Amino acid sequence: MSTATVSDFHAAMTSAGGPLLGDVEFQFLRDFVYKQCGIALSEQKRQLVQGRLLRRLRALGLKDFAGYCEVLRRDPEGELGELASAISTNVTSFFREMHHYDLLVGELLPRWLEAKKHGGRLRIWSAGCATGEEPYALAMVLAEALERTGSKVDARILATDLSPQALEHARGGVYTLERMGGISDERRRRWFLRGEGRYEGAACVHPRLRELVTIQPLNLLHDWPMHGPFDAIFCRNVVIYFDKPTKQRLFDRYAGLLEPGGYLFLGHSESMYGLSDSFELVGRTVYKKKVS
Known part of the structure; x- marks a missing residue:
């Protein structure tokens, strides 16, 4: 294929569907995303990355991916969240993987509240909380357990x-x-306020749930400001994006923040098999930190 033909092809593609993601820019993005997010992008992901990042180019007023790469070089932290959001898929729902909540309600929360009734803190971390359905579902069962036991x-x-x-x-x-x-239906009535006006057809979480949940930005691969200890960590449908070394480092860090005998909850398609000696499998995608 002649140079003129290649140029004509690129021009046609650019005018039809936006600028193309070239080899140099895609390799830069692959290296950047792996270093900053632990996500390994294969060559098969190029079209997906190109399509999803076109919206960022438009939002930033950029004409090509070279310009976007330059934005990342100048201000990696400022654009990192937007980039990660664009290339990952945040699929979540309330009470997803209900067996995890059944374990909390039937066994763990009563045990923890009884053990801590004379002092101590109960802490749960929703790591990779997406749009909030998971932490608010956790807040519902926690609030109900506190009310049921009269715990302070x-x-x-x-x-x-x-x-x-x-x-x-x-x-x-x-x-x-x-x-x-x-x-x-019972929990909808108890924990949500029906929207009116511009919120017609929607509902807002009850202020009591907001009191229980603290929402903060965090890159799991960077420094963590919190020191724990946590009684449980929910990291569901997050590590599917990571390669083996990144998973191993993350699980080791989780173990360092969990109470002895604390619990780590993973997603239905995730496993810790062969990745950590700090945990034992105690249920469907439920792992318990070993007590040394």
Whole structure:
């Protein structure tokens, strides 16, 4: 193929679907994303990355991917959240993988609240909280356990994510009725306020749930400001994006923040097999930190 023909092809593609993601720019993005997010992008992901990042180019007023790469070089932290949000898929729902909540309600929360009734803190971390459904579902079962037992234990949920859009949604706490399918009618009445006016067809989480949840930005691969210890960490459908060495480092760090005998919850398609000696499998994608 002649140079003129290649140029004509690129021009046609650019005018038809936006600028092309060239080899140099894609390799830069692959290296950047792996270093900053631990996500390994294969060559097969090029078209997906190109399509999803076109919106960022338009939002930033950039004409090509070379310009976007330059933005990342100049201000990696400023654009990192937007980039990670664009290339990952935040699929979440209320009470997803219900067996995890059944374990909390039936066994763990009563045990923890009893053990801590004379002092101590109960802490749960939702790592990769996306748009907030997970931490608010956790807050529902926690609030119900506190009410049921009359406990005054200092109990809180930390919710973190890298995506600015997801965190904004989580902080707003407003969800369409279609996204609340996993919530029982009783819990809808108890823990949500029906929206009116511009929020018609949506509902807002109850202020009591907001009191229990702290929402903060966090890159799991960077420094963590919190020191724990946590009684449980939920990291579901997050490590599917990471390669083996990144998973191993992350699980080791989780073990360092968990109480002895603390619990780590993974997603339904995730496993810790062969990745850590600090945990033992105690249920479906439920791992318990070993007590040395």
